[in-house]
């Protein structure tokens with residue numbers, strides 16, 4: 001028996017992914033640990049990232065409660081440092097970024113008419129490595145203390161002599177591991193979008209969410225390696241006494257800031273570009289108009305992608321790089337505002353003259369537009385070095401990035417969830433409860449972060465456990481904290497709406513919004529093989545032109561074009577244990593490195609290597625299923641076929 005077969009679940013192909021129409025819980029945990037189906041992995045990403053978002057929100061609430069009044073003693077200075085560090089790390093690496101990747105996992109193959117990502121097992125590995133990295137970081141709270149060096153972890157604060165606790169090691173090792181997951185998923189998405197599009201789907205017909213995910217994946221490929229190198233350098237300094245960031249040995253700690261922000265600024269685009277993609281799906285659907293300036297949005301996205309690597313020192317304007325460097329990066333930072341602004345006008349142009357339906361999803365999309373634009377404007381202000389010399393490390397900066405990352409990405413992803421929940425579940429969310437959450441969440445979000453601009457302009461420093469009374473900061477902080485409490489209620493109602501929708505939402509049907517792209521052309525939820533027949537694409541908004549053929553521009557691709565794809569049936573890869581085992585072995589690897597036990601590190605690496613070889617040798621497994629005409633024949637013959 002080939003090694004790959006050991007322990008692998010029976011190769012009968014993945015059960016129909018009717019997660020919510022026929023509970024698959026009965027299929028047990030194993031079917032989730034071994035799944036390689038992009039839809040299930042997408043759901044795992046979304047659930048996991050929202051759990052981390054919940055943890056990050058609790059940390060944020062603790063921070064705000066501590067800062068509700070001056071000289072408060074609710075949190076000790078050290079625990080406060082741990083809370084804002086964990087909050088920042090969680091929100092950026094474990095919550096908001098994976099939300100985008102989760103939506104991409106579920107919808108990119110469906111949008112391009114493919115049946116899965118190019119490398120399904122690598123995809124599973126990517127998810128479990130992210131999970132293992134996040135879990136490892138959170139065990140720090142129970143194993144001596146969480147990281148307390150800020151989400152930026154500047155050297156030499158992170159040296160063993162300055163920070164002997166394990167917190168910094170949890171940060172370095174945890175992000176080193178979870179970053180591997182992000183990198184392999186990005187590679188997978190790039191290969192999928194370039195190689196697995198349906199017949200007729202040229203690049204200028206690819207839906208905008210998928211386009212933005214393609215650009216995002218390239219940013220990940222170029223941004224994560226510098227961070228991974230920097231993390232490994234500090235891991236080596238703290239474990240093997242190397243001297244990468246030891247000033248006494250002639251090292252220049254500012255290297256860390258360069259490497260961190262060469263990653264860090266593109267990271268904000270890795271967070272916001274998927275959000276741009278979601279908004280570019282939602283607004284045309286609920287304006288009943290094609291996306292205004294489709295090619296321009298793509299070009300501006302690509303331009304942002306490139307320029308995103310040319311602005312990083314605007315985070316270092318006060319580190320003494322000099323007027324020449326500051327001026328150059330001030331210019332590039334301002335220039336990047338242009339393509340972003342163009343997008344805002346494209347979305348407004350799409351709404352303009354449209355038949356707008358103010359669904360909950362559309363309301364969040366409009367709130368995104370307003371909130372993100374305000375955040376963008378304060379971004380331009382912060383691109384001006386003299387202004388940043390005043391505002392750097394104050395609450396003005398905290399307000400700015402929450403407006404763009406929180407108000408931007410978070411609101412967009414919530415809009416995306418109200419939009420795509422029916423496709424994932426086959427059920428509709430309650431629109432009345434949805435609108436109630438909207439009118440609680442969005443105003444309270446503004447109540448948290450808008451006052452922080454003024455606290456910052458008055459000089460309130462960030463990353464400080466308390467603030468002095470009597471200089472006018474009290475009102476801004478109290479408003480901000482009240483806002484955080486109200487937003488907490490909104491988030492709970494949002495989760496309630498998701499659960500109620502999941503349990504007893506009304507049936508949604510395949511295309512409840514009369515939408516435009518291919519994911520709406522298959523069932524809700526989609527069968528595990530995604531499409532009964534290989535879709536053929538005749539124009540942009542492929543599903544729209546399927547429904548309204550009169551709207552096709554130019555020559556039609558004949559339906560028969562799908563035939564060659566369907567003739568041999570579709571191959572759906574089987575479940576596999578090895579991606580899960582290979583990823584799980586990175587947990588003992590992390591603890592081995594944390595406690596300087598290189599035996600454990602070595603053995604874990606051996607398990608990773610063996611599991612990876614086993615995965616390569618286990619063969620494709622899974623099964624061929626009849627699709628297209630063969631499926632019809634099968635259905636007629638009553639032999640399984642359509643699920």
Ligand code: HEM
Pocket residue numbers: 057060061063064084085087088089091092096149150151152398402405406410448461462463464484487
């Ligand atoms: C849900 C509501 C949220 C609240 C109330 C909140 C509140 C805060 C506060 C008060 C700080 C400053 C702590 C300090 O400097 O002392 C902070 C820092 C931060 N927040 Fe949030 N936040 C929220 C959501 C988010 C989201 C969605 C993101 C998205 C990525 C995010 C990312 C960050 C980052 C990166 C930091 C910097 C941490 C550091 O200085 O090391 N936050 N947050």
Ligand SMILES: [Cu+2]
Pocket residue numbers: 264265268311312314315
């Ligand atoms: Cu930046």
